[in-house]
Amino acid sequence: MTSYRDLLREKQAKNWIKAALALNITKEGLHEFVEDVLTCVHHDIYNTIRTSKSLQSGAICLHCFTENVLQCPTRGICTSPKNCRFHKAANQMYVPCPNGICGGVRNEIIQHHRFTGPSWMNTNADKWCTSPWEIGKCFLPPDGYKTVSSVKDSDFNSVISVMMNCKDFEKKLSFNIGAKTNLLSEVRGFGRIVRHSHDQKIEDKPLANIFFKLRSLLEDQTDLANRPEAQHAVEQLNQLQSDELNINAQNELEMLKEGLRLRLNDHYQTTLDNMPISPILAEKDAKLSSCYVAPTIIEKNHKKIGRVGQSGGREVATFSDMFCHEGHFLRNVILVGEPGRGKTTFSAMCALEWTHQYSQAGEKIERKERFGDSDFFLESLHFCSMLHYEIQVRNAI
Structure with a gap:
């Protein structure tokens, strides 16, 4: 490579x-x-x-x-x-x-x-x-x-x-x-x-x-x-x-990171902007940003799942709720749900939200109300690299 x-x-x-x-x-x-x-x-x-x-x-x-x-x-x-x-x-x-x-x-x-x-x-x-x-x-x-x-x-x-x-x-x-x-x-x-x-x-x-x-x-x-x-x-x-x-090396590093951001932006908008409308209609695509509905996500402590009285949990209202704890990115977030409930689509929409900051005014993706902190992904390069890995793993299964 x-x-x-x-x-x-x-x-x-x-x-x-x-x-x-x-x-x-x-x-x-x-x-x-x-x-x-x-x-x-x-x-x-x-x-x-x-x-x-x-x-x-x-x-x-x-x-x-x-x-x-x-x-x-x-x-x-x-x-x-x-x-x-x-x-x-x-x-x-x-x-x-x-x-x-x-x-x-x-x-x-x-x-x-x-x-x-x-x-x-x-x-x-x-x-x-x-x-x-x-x-x-x-x-x-x-x-x-x-x-x-x-x-x-x-x-x-x-x-x-x-x-x-x-x-x-x-x-x-x-x-x-x-x-x-x-x-x-x-x-x-x-x-x-x-x-x-x-x-x-x-x-x-x-x-x-x-x-x-x-x-x-x-x-x-x-x-x-x-x-x-x-x-x-x-x-x-x-x-x-x-x-x-x-x-200097710092200038070069910044330009390398900028180049990676741009390549990720183009890749996500090319590969994720259209998604199958249903797992059973894989050949039927639609523009994700125009028809996406955010799933209901409940945060649970994985150590307590299955215990008596632990069936509930806190509803995730923001991207920060999903991916951060006390102001720091979580190293691992496990999204669990039955097939077709929107796990992969949610990951794809997160990636598209990230690309929003690199799009020109006339090229912005259509955005509907999803979570309360839509600017969460600003400059989150490492996070979106992780999303890319997760989406690819899902598609390989």
Whole structure:
């Protein structure tokens, strides 16, 4: 079997690593720029609300959650007040802000969004007053970023998405962000090329274009050209392209792990997205994400099964309940049930949930309400490797 280290000896594979590192370098060069613009957006929104409502200069609200701020229905969130999966509890219903602030902030975020469609699933409204980034998350792809706590913790795609979707960046860049094709849309496309390369290889000419466009963005004359962190990133890009930048073992390891993540993502979406609708109709497939119903799972102590008075157990309500104990991954989880009760399908859906974080906005799998912690699988590479093993064992029997 060809190892990853053998693959790295190929020129095109080295080019892919260079491209991936170039995206990371560019993202780091844009951090402070994005943070500064979002801080200004935050100030503008709250100054507008306080002025329009004659509130004190320091008036804030820390009590409204995202569910409380959005009416039902809200486009892209919920469609029916009768069976809403977003406003699903008494304390998660829409209510006017008691301080008269959060509803106005919501409306201002919509006005600042280029397409008037903020990503409400990403944000925590109770943190809007204190965190510019929490408002910035409304300009990210539809969901998958709720637990991302800062610009630095986000990925390249999210940083570029904020710049494209927030209208306040228009005055900070020299080109027309609203044009169908512009420099931001081009570099975002490079991110997709790198992340969705089926073999993690890039030819010399496309790589040269990636470096040229990334430098062009970082050297934009309106603002970025005057920022030291952006120009430091330009220097690093030049060194990387000319093989003068030292790629240490840690960098190489991170790229290897990223390559494995991408291969697992493609494998799961190719092999698991469609499953037989019944064990007795193995030739009839259906899209798993559209018809999946989570099984009822009861946690039991295997040492006490069969004892008198031990027939019951605790129902599993979250993925954490299933796979963790006191904050740590369990080494072994045994899922027991009669044939056809959904053990293999449950494992497959867990793998698809994990791939959700690596899919682009237009490629997200359809997700229905299953467990309360859908972000559980973020960055759980080792866990999904284990799932792959279990699914393969089941199929081999």
